[in-house]
Amino acid sequence: MPVFKIHHITRYEYDRQVRESINEIKIFPYRCDEQETRSQQVTVSTNPDIEYFTDYWGNLTGVFNVLPLHADLVIESRLVVSTQDNPARQMPYNTGFTELQKDKQHNIRLIELSQSDAIQNQAAIEAICAAITQNTNSIAGIAEKCAAYIFHHFAYTKGITNIETTVDEILAHKGGVCQDFAHLMLQILNTLHIPARYVSGYICPNKSGLRGAGATHAWVDVYVPGYGWAGIDPTNNIWVSNNHIKLAVGRHFNDCSPIRGTFKGPAKQKLSVYVSVGYEDGHIFEEINNVKMEVSPANPKVEVTDHTIAGQQQQ
Structure with missing residues (x-):
């Protein structure tokens, strides 16, 4: 049962003061049998009240509002989490679309997670479907x-996509990072009308040198009849292991x-994200991502403008 200490700092810096920064955070381990939260401390600069739901x-989601004027915003999470494999749950390779259809009949959530999006190059997706x-x-196969x-x-290449990259663009690039590969797999x-969902989390590095290790990561949960939700990581071509934290x-x-x-204010913003993963043997892996997103008001004469806070692309 590996135990990881994860330190995650998100810092927004503004070139002038802003106010009424309303935020939603989902940086808490998902409740499931494969992982257990030992402890977690979340702090936000100016110490606003955080409401949870x-x-x-x-x-698990937290929301808060920083009302006063401020030139930066820092959200920090110190997490200790343990993970485990469940050897009693063997992946079934003998369940297919007949069993899946039975499971989906009266399960609105599975039906909802089986719907594909409308894209321009659906023909390319259909070709991949035929091949696989x-x-x-x-379903597991x-x-x-x-x-x-x-x-x-598809090549694992940083810098050619962003958080708004579409599946059509991923197909055209023939590359991207974990967030792109998860969206493509979905x-x-x-x-194929197979239920699947996007997963946000961390992947902790090991000796095999996993892609995206040490940073915020993304993969896919696929619903396998006779098993349930099973995590699979297309970035690394593996089923998720006890190095993945959901x-x-x-x-x-x-x-x-x-x-x-x-937030409110005619400001430009800069985002930086620091993630460190500590191991039981004392080893620490660190990564810093700097993401620049400049936002300026459509009308420079307007004194106060609403802007969306920049988001970090998962690598």
């Missing part, structure tokens, strides 16, 4: 082939963005 997808379903009816297809046909599985789930990234919000 569980959202539609079952994610050839000679197999197994199709999920594996889907992750392998993305891993081998479109493929949903086209924070939130949803239809897309927007449903489980670690931090999102708005």
Whole structure:
């Protein structure tokens, strides 16, 4: 049972003071059998009251409002979490679309998570679907082939996409990062009417050198009849292991963005994210991402304007 100490700092800096910064945070470990929160301390600069609730997808969510004028906003999480594999749960490779249809009949959530989005290049998705379903009816087998297809046909390349990159653009780039690969896999599985959901979390580095390790990460949960929700990571072409820590789930990234919000003020903002992962042996892995997003008012004469806080792309 590995134990990880995760220190996650999100810092927004503004070139002039802003006010009424209303934020929503989803940086709390998802409640499931594969992980246990040992402790967590969340602090926000100026110490506003944080209200907590569980959202539609079952994610613990915090909301707060920083009313006074401020030139920066820092959100810090110190988390100790343990993870474990469940060897008693063996992945079934003998359940397919017949069993899936029975499970979906009266489950609105599974039906909802089986719907694909409308995109321009759906023909490319259909071609991938044909390739990964050839000679197999197994839902688990199709999920594996889907992750392998993305891993081998799309390059892991930072800097060519952002948080608003569409599936059409990912297909055109033939590359991206974990957030892009998760969205692509969702479109493929949903086209086959297989329930799947986006997962936001961390992936802790190990000796095998996983892509995206040490940073906020994204993968996919696929519903496998006879098993339930199973995590699969197309960025690394693996089923999720006890190195993955799940924070939130949803239809897309927007449903489980670690931090999102708005503020008032004609300011430009800069975002930096620091993540460190500490191990039981004392080893620490650190990563810093600087994300610049300049926002200026449409009308420079307007004194106060609403702006959305910049979000970090999951790597």
